[in-house]
Amino acid sequence: MFRLNLKIALRNLWRNKVITSINIGGLAIALAAFILVTMYFTYETGFDKENPNYNEIYIVGRQLPDFKTNYTPPPLGKAIKAEMPEVVAVGTMKMSFFEFPVSSDHGVVFLSKCLYLDYAAAKMFNIKPTVGLTKPESTTENLFYLSNENYKTLFPHNKNGQPEMIWLGSKSANMTGKLSGSIFADPHSNITFDAISLMKEVGIGENYGYNNYSTYIQVKPGTDIQELEAKINTLYKKEMLKNGEDPNNETFKATKAFLDPLKNQHLKPKAGTDANYKVLIALSVLGILILVIACINFTNLSIAQATKRAKEVGVKKVMGAYRFQLAFQFLTEILIQCLAATILGLIMAEIILPKFNNLFVVNLSIWVANSALFWQLPLILIFITLIAGIYPAMVLSGFKPALVLKGNFQTSKQSYWLRNSLLVVQFSVAVVFIIGLLIINSQLKYMRTQDIGFKPEQVVYIKNLAYFVSPSKFDPIRDKMVKIPGVKSVTVTNALPDGSDSGKNKYTVDGKEQSLSFTDVDFDYFETLDIKIKEGRTFSREFKTDTANSAILNEAAVAKYGLTSPIGKTIKGCQNKEYKIVGVIKDFKALGFEKAVQPTIYAINDPCGNPKTEIMLKIEESKMSEVLSTLKSQWPEINKLDGDNFRYQFLDEMYGKLFKKQEQLQSVFFAAAILTIFIAILGLFAFAKYITTGRMKEIAVRKILGASHLQIFKLINSSFFVMVLIANIISWPLAYILTKKWLETFAYRIDLPLFPFLISAVLTILLTIVTVSIQANSAVKANPVDALKYE
Amino acid sequence: MIQLNNIEKYYANKGIKNYVLRLVTTNIKQGEFVSIMGPSGAGKSTLLNIIGMLEEPTYGSYEFLGEDVTSLNERKRIELYRNHIGFVFQAYHLIDEMTVYENIEAPLLYKKVGSSERASRIADLLDRFNIVAKKDLFPNQLSGGQQQLVGIARALAAQPSIILADEPTGNLQSAQAEEIMTLFKKLNQEDGITIIQVTHSEKNAQYGNRILHIADGIVKEDVAILS
Ligand SMILES: Nc1ncnc2c1ncn2[C@@H]1O[C@H](COP(=O)(O)OP(=O)(O)OP(=O)(O)O)[C@@H](O)[C@H]1O
Numbered sequence A: 001m002f003r004l005n006l007k008i009a010l011r012n013l014w015r016n017k018v019i020t021s022i023n024i025g026g027l028a029i030a031l032a033a034f035i036l037v038t039m040y041f042t043y044e045t046g047f048d049k050e051n052p053n054y055n056e057i058y059i060v061g062r063q064l065p066d067f068k069t070n071y072t073p074p075p076l077g078k079a080i081k082a083e084m085p086e087v088v089a090v091g092t093m094k095m096s097f098f099e100f101p102v103s104s105d106h107g108v109v110f111l112s113k114c115l116y117l118d119y120a121a122a123k124m125f126n127i128k129p130t131v132g133l134t135k136p137e138s139t140t141e142n143l144f145y146l147s148n149e150n151y152k153t154l155f156p157h158n159k160n161g162q163p164e165m166i167w168l169g170s171k172s173a174n175m176t177g178k179l180s181g182s183i184f185a186d187p188h189s190n191i192t193f194d195a196i197s198l199m200k201e202v203g204i205g206e207n208y209g210y211n212n213y214s215t216y217i218q219v220k221p222g223t224d225i226q227e228l229e230a231k232i233n234t235l236y237k238k239e240m241l242k243n244g245e246d247p248n249n250e251t252f253k254a255t256k257a258f259l260d261p262l263k264n265q266h267l268k269p270k271a272g273t274d275a276n277y278k279v280l281i282a283l284s285v286l287g288i289l290i291l292v293i294a295c296i297n298f299t300n301l302s303i304a305q306a307t308k309r310a311k312e313v314g315v316k317k318v319m320g321a322y323r324f325q326l327a328f329q330f331l332t333e334i335l336i337q338c339l340a341a342t343i344l345g346l347i348m349a350e351i352i353l354p355k356f357n358n359l360f361v362v363n364l365s366i367w368v369a370n371s372a373l374f375w376q377l378p379l380i381l382i383f384i385t386l387i388a389g390i391y392p393a394m395v396l397s398g399f400k401p402a403l404v405l406k407g408n409f410q411t412s413k414q415s416y417w418l419r420n421s422l423l424v425v426q427f428s429v430a431v432v433f434i435i436g437l438l439i440i441n442s443q444l445k446y447m448r449t450q451d452i453g454f455k456p457e458q459v460v461y462i463k464n465l466a467y468f469v470s471p472s473k474f475d476p477i478r479d480k481m482v483k484i485p486g487v488k489s490v491t492v493t494n495a496l497p498d499g500s501d502s503g504k505n506k507y508t509v510d511g512k513e514q515s516l517s518f519t520d521v522d523f524d525y526f527e528t529l530d531i532k533i534k535e536g537r538t539f540s541r542e543f544k545t546d547t548a549n550s551a552i553l554n555e556a557a558v559a560k561y562g563l564t565s566p567i568g569k570t571i572k573g574c575q576n577k578e579y580k581i582v583g584v585i586k587d588f589k590a591l592g593f594e595k596a597v598q599p600t601i602y603a604i605n606d607p608c609g610n611p612k613t614e615i616m617l618k619i620e621e622s623k624m625s626e627v628l629s630t631l632k633s634q635w636p637e638i639n640k641l642d643g644d645n646f647r648y649q650f651l652d653e654m655y656g657k658l659f660k661k662q663e664q665l666q667s668v669f670f671a672a673a674i675l676t677i678f679i680a681i682l683g684l685f686a687f688a689k690y691i692t693t694g695r696m697k698e699i700a701v702r703k704i705l706g707a708s709h710l711q712i713f714k715l716i717n718s719s720f721f722v723m724v725l726i727a728n729i730i731s732w733p734l735a736y737i738l739t740k741k742w743l744e745t746f747a748y749r750i751d752l753p754l755f756p757f758l759i760s761a762v763l764t765i766l767l768t769i770v771t772v773s774i775q776a777n778s779a780v781k782a783n784p785v786d787a788l789k790y791e
Numbered sequence B: 001m002i003q004l005n006n007i008e009k010y011y012a013n014k015g016i017k018n019y020v021l022r023l024v025t026t027n028i029k030q031g032e033f034v035s036i037m038g039p040s041g042a043g044k045s046t047l048l049n050i051i052g053m054l055e056e057p058t059y060g061s062y063e064f065l066g067e068d069v070t071s072l073n074e075r076k077r078i079e080l081y082r083n084h085i086g087f088v089f090q091a092y093h094l095i096d097e098m099t100v101y102e103n104i105e106a107p108l109l110y111k112k113v114g115s116s117e118r119a120s121r122i123a124d125l126l127d128r129f130n131i132v133a134k135k136d137l138f139p140n141q142l143s144g145g146q147q148q149l150v151g152i153a154r155a156l157a158a159q160p161s162i163i164l165a166d167e168p169t170g171n172l173q174s175a176q177a178e179e180i181m182t183l184f185k186k187l188n189q190e191d192g193i194t195i196i197q198v199t200h201s202e203k204n205a206q207y208g209n210r211i212l213h214i215a216d217g218i219v220k221e222d223v224a225i226l227s
């Protein structure tokens, strides 16, 4: 029985190849998207989930009057451990973002995320060195481990991650240290690092003012967290007062300690942004929506085919088939298609995965042994089979033999409004994405073509750890570099124009105090970046005072003070240092397009500034590769202070990273637009097929009565035309609000254009007419006699 | 075998009852070969559908094999289809996706007949109707007459006690029609299968042993044919 049904199912699917492939293909595409979203969801919600104490670990944070932070002082953890019996363990750690090199005979690695943590924290997060976790003997002992990747670079021949000797810092400084081994840095954990420094205790001697540690606690299962939070808060306040805090200090009064579960740390930490969480939810909703819509389309298409199967149902019933047997048969058929769609979807997902990984900066893989997909996929399969199959199975198996066997059977015209509204919803979603995509495109095009006020092209940024505060220190280095043919200019600064924030300080002009961003520069800064001067001049060696007390402002700063003739005016900065304004430059978009140009002051001599370490060179395009290789070979000669390693980046690429988030959004919208259009068209196709087969007879009669083909096309198209128009009208305000909100996140943006709205309308209407007409064509072309004869 | 008492059937349209059958009372015994005749729209198909339990009468009672089946639940009705009733249609209604063999096999599968028994019964039927060579063909590869032979073979496969046929030769040419009618007569006489057919042809009706003439939903005449 089952075998025969299977055979019939396959023959049936084969006979209706087009419909079958549309059905399976449509579902497969939606499934591919859904599989990716599911994988991403599983990944994003799975940070640290392997930890056996996942649900019992909390981070202690502090709520200050205007923000929340996870940085806490090291004695707090100790106090909690000492006073709270329900806290099983307290782990304390600190991340150092200071970049420093570590080298061996085989190579060098640059550590920028070195984690200092105590033994308790290592145990809590299951951080295990390859050679096993050992507890440092004394509080002065410090076990240093490198992540497996870094270890491999330094000791490519070591198999077991055993201890070795290494050079810490610049090799020429010849400071050696003991490396205790290698360690696995789990990328799927909230605790990331490229090296760890394991201690028995961290933050010894640091009091309640040292708010730069993370304190994790592990509680007993079943602990009342709210109660514990209150107790910890009381403890924190008590300790702060003991530590000499003024009880009347407003900030202190408003400060509170809170607990935040480990499972929320990655996506929605209390201290931090939940943007990723929102993105994840939006993606999940989109994924489910697309899948459900695809399933409903599948349903519709199956029912559109129903007339063909009605006879079979009738005959089988009079041969003695129960309704449930027929329903089961149809469900089997749909299961087969869903299975095919799942397999196809999996293949598609596999093909798209590299792009997806690239886009979301993750490293997901389908074929891993413990993949959650192995149990998720069968569930998904059952789920889609049921939502796509139940209704057609019920409808088809419910046909009355007496009716269907009469011959002139037509499936009922009920639930039209349901189909209509489904179609409208599908097109509305598609229209929103089309408009969104077009507007994102325009804004990105604007960002790429707009003058940013400086030229990052052919500017090379050289990484350097040595400080060049005074120009005299940098001069010999610059001189050596400028001598290389092809180098146009060289400068050093404390902040690159790659979107990084520079510091802020208070400055006074004419008695008016304002907060300005400051950038500490050296000679040739403006020349290297090709920044236009508006008034006055740039820094020049001809003026001895420039290295002492000259300053240059940008237009925004001038505007902030409301100066009319700024040149020659005195501006007073920190430590009452007075500068003379020698020039005004045109604003340039160092921060990209989202943030407005900051009012900025540029000076060579800044007693309160940050050390200048960032070297920039402008190089002739044609000589680029030669200059880079010369620099590489001569670098130890040129930069005696930090010449071990020549590492560089192109400034335009660094600046381009500011666009990355928007490009990601663009890709998501592109995929979503294609997907939603495709699925809407699929739905339309099913619906049009349903309608035209239902109206075969009517069309035949009209033709006999003398209607032309065009008139019939118009007749069939008109209702769809109206629906798509409605979908557009519904979507326009929605898309308008959403895109306007999005554009408002840019300081520099296009005016909301009109054309995306028109294009989306034209596009959807055109696609509708084509799709419907393809369907209508068969009805129009058919010989009316055939349609009328079948009695 | 079949006892119809005061069967009425009407369709209500805007409150007006359109009667299709009026007070039909008749008895059909085991082994009879009855032809129902009458003008188009007289209610012949409706009557046959009621006998076949595809439609329910609006009024009246119906006993099949001594059991009241006027309004039967689906399970019981299907039980009767499996064991007692075979249908033959004017438009054959073979399942297009199944071969000749599979079409004949289908009712046996629903009846849960064992596979060896199934094979022998089908082989027997194919042989008897001379369609062994066609067993792997699909319905659309057969002529109308051949399709109807398969339709009858299918109806017989479950070894029913009665065959209901609505214009079984309506789509066939006279030579083929004759063949089908001879077959019916043979089934009736040699196997004792009760046959009720609707037909427009006086000639076809002569193959049976009784004719019910209906017009406007009323049985006008009930004549026996003496052979
Ligand atoms: N679903 C229905 N609704 C309303 N009237 C119906 C319906 N089905 C059948 N009828 C009516 O019942 C009457 C009898 O139909 P039936 O099919 O039994 O006729 P018939 O005798 O078989 O005719 P023919 O020889 O043309 O097949 C017809 O007048 C028809 O209009």
Ligand SMILES: [Mg+2]
Pocket (backbone or CB within 6 Å): B044, B045, B046
């Ligand atoms: Mg009829």
